Amino acid sequence: MIPTTLIFYFLNGLFYASYLFLVASGLTIILGILNVLNLAHGSFYSFGAYVAAFIATLFLNNGLPTPSLFMALFMAALLIGLMGSGVEFSLKPLYKRRQEYQLLFTFALSFIFEDLIKLIWGFNPWTCPNLFAYMGAVNILGQFYPSYDMFVIFIGFVSYLFIWFFFYHTRTGNLARAVAFDKEMSSALGVNVSSLYTKIFFIGAFFAGLGGALILPAINAIPGMGSDALGFAFVIIVIGGLGSVKGAFVGSLIVGMVRAVGIALFPEIELGLIFTVLVIVLILKPQGLFGKRFE
Amino acid sequence: MSEPKKVGRRTFLNYATAIVATGVIVGAATYLATPKGATTTVTVPAATTTVTAPGGTATGKPIPSEPIKIGILTFFSGSNAVVDVQIWWAAQMLAEKINSEGGILGRKIELVQMDVGPNTDTCVQNYRKLVLENHVDLVTGDLASSNGLAVAPICEELKCPTIYLSTTTTHIFEDVDPKPKYLFRAGNYNTMEAVSCALHIKRHHPDVKRVAGINPDYAYGRDSWQMFVAALQKLLPQVEVVYEAWPPLGTTDFTSHITATLNAKPDVVFSVLYASDIVAFMKQAVGYGFFKQVPLFYNALGYISFNMLTKDVCPEGLYFQARDYYFLWPPAEIWPIQGWFVPEFYKRWKQYPNIDAGQLYSAIDAYKRAVEKVYALTGEYPTNEQIVEAMAGSSCVGPMGYRTIRREDHQFLSPAPIGKSKHSPDYPFVILDELEFIQPEECAAPPGVKSLDWIKSWKI
Numbered sequence: 001m002i003p004t005t006l007i008f009y010f011l012n013g014l015f016y017a018s019y020l021f022l023v024a025s026g027l028t029i030i031l032g033i034l035n036v037l038n039l040a041h042g043s044f045y046s047f048g049a050y051v052a053a054f055i056a057t058l059f060l061n062n063g064l065p066t067p068s069l070f071m072a073l074f075m076a077a078l079l080i081g082l083m084g085s086g087v088e089f090s091l092k093p094l095y096k097r098r099q100e101y102q103l104l105f106t107f108a109l110s111f112i113f114e115d116l117i118k119l120i121w122g123f124n125p126w127t128c129p130n131l132f133a134y135m136g137a138v139n140i141l142g143q144f145y146p147s148y149d150m151f152v153i154f155i156g157f158v159s160y161l162f163i164w165f166f167f168y169h170t171r172t173g174n175l176a177r178a179v180a181f182d183k184e185m186s187s188a189l190g191v192n193v194s195s196l197y198t199k200i201f202f203i204g205a206f207f208a209g210l211g212g213a214l215i216l217p218a219i220n221a222i223p224g225m226g227s228d229a230l231g232f233a234f235v236i237i238v239i240g241g242l243g244s245v246k247g248a249f250v251g252s253l254i255v256g257m258v259r260a261v262g263i264a265l266f267p268e269i270e271l272g273l274i275f276t277v278l279v280i281v282l283i284l285k286p287q288g289l290f291g292k293r294f295e
Numbered sequence: 296m297s298e299p300k301k302v303g304r305r306t307f308l309n310y311a312t313a314i315v316a317t318g319v320i321v322g323a324a325t326y327l328a329t330p331k332g333a334t335t336t337v338t339v340p341a342a343t344t345t346v347t348a349p350g351g352t353a354t355g356k357p358i359p360s361e362p363i364k365i366g367i368l369t370f371f372s373g374s375n376a377v378v379d380v381q382i383w384w385a386a387q388m389l390a391e392k393i394n395s396e397g398g399i400l401g402r403k404i405e406l407v408q409m410d411v412g413p414n415t416d417t418c419v420q421n422y423r424k425l426v427l428e429n430h431v432d433l434v435t436g437d438l439a440s441s442n443g444l445a446v447a448p449i450c451e452e453l454k455c456p457t458i459y460l461s462t463t464t465t466h467i468f469e470d471v472d473p474k475p476k477y478l479f480r481a482g483n484y485n486t487m488e489a490v491s492c493a494l495h496i497k498r499h500h501p502d503v504k505r506v507a508g509i510n511p512d513y514a515y516g517r518d519s520w521q522m523f524v525a526a527l528q529k530l531l532p533q534v535e536v537v538y539e540a541w542p543p544l545g546t547t548d549f550t551s552h553i554t555a556t557l558n559a560k561p562d563v564v565f566s567v568l569y570a571s572d573i574v575a576f577m578k579q580a581v582g583y584g585f586f587k588q589v590p591l592f593y594n595a596l597g598y599i600s601f602n603m604l605t606k607d608v609c610p611e612g613l614y615f616q617a618r619d620y621y622f623l624w625p626p627a628e629i630w631p632i633q634g635w636f637v638p639e640f641y642k643r644w645k646q647y648p649n650i651d652a653g654q655l656y657s658a659i660d661a662y663k664r665a666v667e668k669v670y671a672l673t674g675e676y677p678t679n680e681q682i683v684e685a686m687a688g689s690s691c692v693g694p695m696g697y698r699t700i701r702r703e704d705h706q707f708l709s710p711a712p713i714g715k716s717k718h719s720p721d722y723p724f725v726i727l728d729e730l731e732f733i734q735p736e737e738c739a740a741p742p743g744v745k746s747l748d749w750i751k752s753w754k755i
Contacts, residue, residue, distance in 0.1 A: 005558045008554040009555075012550045012554055016548055016550070016551070124603075125377060125574065125603065127578075132582060137584065143583075143584070144584035145583065146583065148582070215547070218548070218578070219547040219548065220571045220574055222377070223372070223376070224373060224545060225547060228545060228547070259551060260551040263542075263551040263555050264554070264555040267539055267540045267541050267555065270540075270541055271512075
């Protein structure tokens with residue numbers, strides 16, 4: 001019986017890691033390339049969930065079949081990507097100023113977004129339950145595991161592969177790394193930094209939105225969910241090293257696994273355990289596990 | 296240019312005279328009308344006043360003409376607002392009803408909305424603001440445990456009648472404010488939730504052995520679990536705790552807690568998760584086949600909107616403790632207040648009233664009765680001190696029925712309902728069936744005795 005339980009803890013850890021990675025990866029990409037610590041990133045996550053709930057409800061009310069809801073989730077993520085580009089556009093005048101200004105600006109935005117969510121969707125939790133129930137559960141050695149959670153894990157991995165492929169095997173990705181390395185030089189060599197920044201913000205926001213949309217069928221979208229996710233995303237990118245996508249990936253896995261096992265073995269210190277890992281990493285390797293410049 | 300100016304001044308003078316004259320007339324009218332306490336639309340007849348309090352009308356303080364301000368201090372923001380918005384709805388509905396029936400001694404009720412805010416400091420600040428700047432006559436609302444503890448001494452200091460709804464922590468009246476004067480609580484508290492569940496288990500499932508808990512990681516969750524375990528082990532000595540999970544408030548992903556709980560193979564799981572936490576938990580638990588593997592599940596449903604318990608999230612056969620009010624009991628035929636409250640609430644807000652909405656009714660009713668009682672006895676409009684003294688030890692009504700208010704610790708008491716979840720075709724959400732009521736004497740510690748000491752003193 002013990003092996004089954006271990007498999008479940010492992011899967012739970014992966015599940016948690018998957019959607020947190022989607023949030024953390026966007027945060028770390030934007031930080032690594034634009035050098036902006038986007039405090040409104042949690043709002044992309046919560047907006048992703050709410051917009052997905054909205055579109056899904058719209059689909060269902062118009063009699064579309066349940067599988068079409070996957071489309072709704074993806075559409076929500078795309079919309080959040082566009083929203084991210086909009087945020088980047090409003091940030092443009094601040095790039096020449098000190099980093100604190102961008103920090104405060106995104107901090108202010110996060111509050112505005114939180115209030116907007118309450119204004120648009122009210123205080124009731126929103127969800128898209130059909131998908132979760134529709135996919136049912138798989139039987140793993142006599143125990144049930146929700147298929148939807150498997151799907152989330154799968155998308156988490158695919159997203160990592162996509163981000164890796166994008167930054168190492170596409171022209172835009174390579175240029176982005178060049179800009180992260182030396183903005184002035186890249187600009188002098190003819191790279192359109194401004195439009196590149198908009199694209200990067202689109203990608204970062206897209207993945208955060210995807211994280212929110214993807215988790216929605218399994219949870220309830222509630223006000224304040226974004227700030228919680230942002231908190232963990234910070235832990236992840238600090239463990240992994242600021243600006244490193246590989247770091248965000250490994251950091252998510254560490255946080256996910258520590259949480260899953262921690263809840264089983266040390267339920268009393270569920271949150272404390274994750275932060276203990278953070279402290280240990282900071283003492284042993286202050287720059288984080290993969291902390292360098294963006295690579 | 297100069298002519299219009301002239302006309303302007305003249306018009307102004309005309310208006311000014313008119314305003315002053317109206318003011319004088321209205322002022323005189325109010326002055327003449329109010330001192331005798333008879334001409335305003337008063338529910339208590341003036342005759343009673345003169346009979347019971349000779350001389351009272353001569354020296355008595357007149358009924359103020361301005362409205363009674365009731366501050367609704369509760370969560371208007373944050374995830375708790377989902378549930379607490381019903382307090383505001385109920386308050387509006389009730390204020391309109393009382394006002395249309397002539398108010399409290401002719402004074403209309405005016406509501407002041409105030410958010411608890413994100414932390415204890417803001418809550419205390421906003422409470423002070425209500426009392427000192429808005430000059431409210433009564434503060435009521437759900438504050439959550441930590442805020443409730445911080446506001447208690449401020450309430451006694453500012454001497455403003457204050458009635459907590461929910462805010463169920465035992466520490467308020469057992470430790471922080473053991474001899475309350477201005478503070479009341481219009482809701483069964485967490486000892487009653489935990490102990491009533493334990494008593495219910497003893498009655499219906501006396502052979503349970505392995506118990507696990509999933510509770511929010513803060514005072515409410517910790518205290519409830521401690522008391523539940525203490526009570527259950529007293530009642531059924533064979534019970535052992537096999538696992539306890541402590542998800543932080545606002546957790547959205549409970550998958551690891553679910554796996555760990557299942558792994559411990561409990562006979563019964565007790566939880567005080569609430570609001571969207573319990574809904575998210577149950578949804579994920581269904582995905583894991585949790586309720587097929589755990590024979591008994593008890594949840595204190597104190598803090599939720601019932602429409603959140605949808606049928607796909609909540610299977611049948613789970614036990615829910617509904618603190619002190621469930622909208623399906625008592626039936627409208629035997630309790631007219633319920634007959635007005637529930638349909639009217641649904642008509643206006645498209646939801647059924649939750650526990651806090653029911654508590655709000657009893658809180659305002661208790662205040663109204665106290666004001667009218669003192670006035671009937673003395674012929675004077677009561678001071679805050681008189682109001683709270685009249686309230687302590689009295690009783691009031693609410694949609695849940697009659698409620699008593701303990702003199703010693705100002706705790707409102709009513710029987711604690713426990714029911715079993717059922718999918719009924721009449722409601723789009725899960726309802727509670729087989730309701731059973733645990734009497735307050737059985738599940739509340741006597742005043743002056745700490746809950747845990749009381750449980751430990753049981754002789755079984």
